[in-house]
Amino acid sequence: MTLQINGKQVELPDNVNSVKKLLLHYKLESRIAVVELNKEIVKKEEYEKRKLVNGDTLEIVHFIGGG
């Protein structure tokens, strides 16, 4: 599956087909993150049911402590 993530085209395994699985794939599942799918912010409760399809555009920002 081809997705546009943070401005870059990314090729991902077909089983990475939900927002939840995408966050797991990037090891961001335990972090606080804001995910936007096709210009719309996805609520945390919907991470599992929001499916991803070829060509979707995502923006992901996760928070970090350092500085």
Next chain:
Amino acid sequence: MKTRYSRQELFLGETAQRKIRNGRILIIGAGALGSSSAEMLARAGVGKITIVDRDYVEWSNLQRQHLFAEEHAEQRIPKAAAAKQRLEQINSHITIHSLICDIHGLNIGEIVKGHDLIIDASDNFEIRLIANDAAVKQGIPFVMGACVASYGTTFTVLPGETPCLHCLFNHLPIDGMTCETVGVISPIVQIITALQVTQVLKILTGAPIEPILKSVDVWKDERADIDVSRLKNADCPTCGSGPTYPYLQYENQTKSEVLCGREAVQIRPAATREFILQTFLDKLKGLVGNPIINPFLLSCEFAGHRIVFFKDGRAIVHGTNDLRIARTVYNRFLQYYTD
């Protein structure tokens, strides 16, 4: 002298320069982000800059913390003091205040008074949420910034307009990734600072601010911009209709106290949660000596101190009566924990 700000004035206009001159800015943290934004703002001619930090300069800072030099590390000069000295060399026509202190929810209100804007250059979520509470309470903008490895984020909180940090993360996160555990490269610091200082110049000169949460990974060459206006929470305990400013309350402060006659300090974190001690010990492998673990606590030697860490996050740091040292050791220790 008249030409000092001429290039900036050509871009922003002369009236803008007067507004910048009247700016009073508080920078929380004189580490990488703090020294970089302080230098830019001093050069830009911001009239009053206060920089607060609890730490001193170490050799490992010099790779990215632009205000400091070898002599500061050799003499272990407090960062706020070293920063003031350098900033006054850069611009002697502005006022620089330095505060060498540990900011917490009970003292931040006084520190923020007399400033129009707060720049977040701290290195942990707790201080960030404390500063967010204080900024919203006093109704002044708060420009968040954070970075680690090659990645950074920034967001500007305009009280009454944008969501606040508390809307964006509704609890205090524990973060195992810090500059001390996974490192950081200087370019990401400069990018995040550049974004923060641009926001500051816009706010001071009255340009509009968009509610955009930004992230950049300079190594992977990625960036993300998300309009977070719809995350503004009407019931937010910080910026909602009945604010309680939880991070400014006594019961939500990390507490430390000297244990009498034991040369030890007890640290009690603000938020209680259950730590998985075996996971923690696995992460600490190679970093600690003589570990002992039982169902209730983990005891080990770390950074020259014996730490007894209880599974609710409370800890006793042995070998010191100094609260500041104990808290530093505790914070460094906790950085290695991830779920």
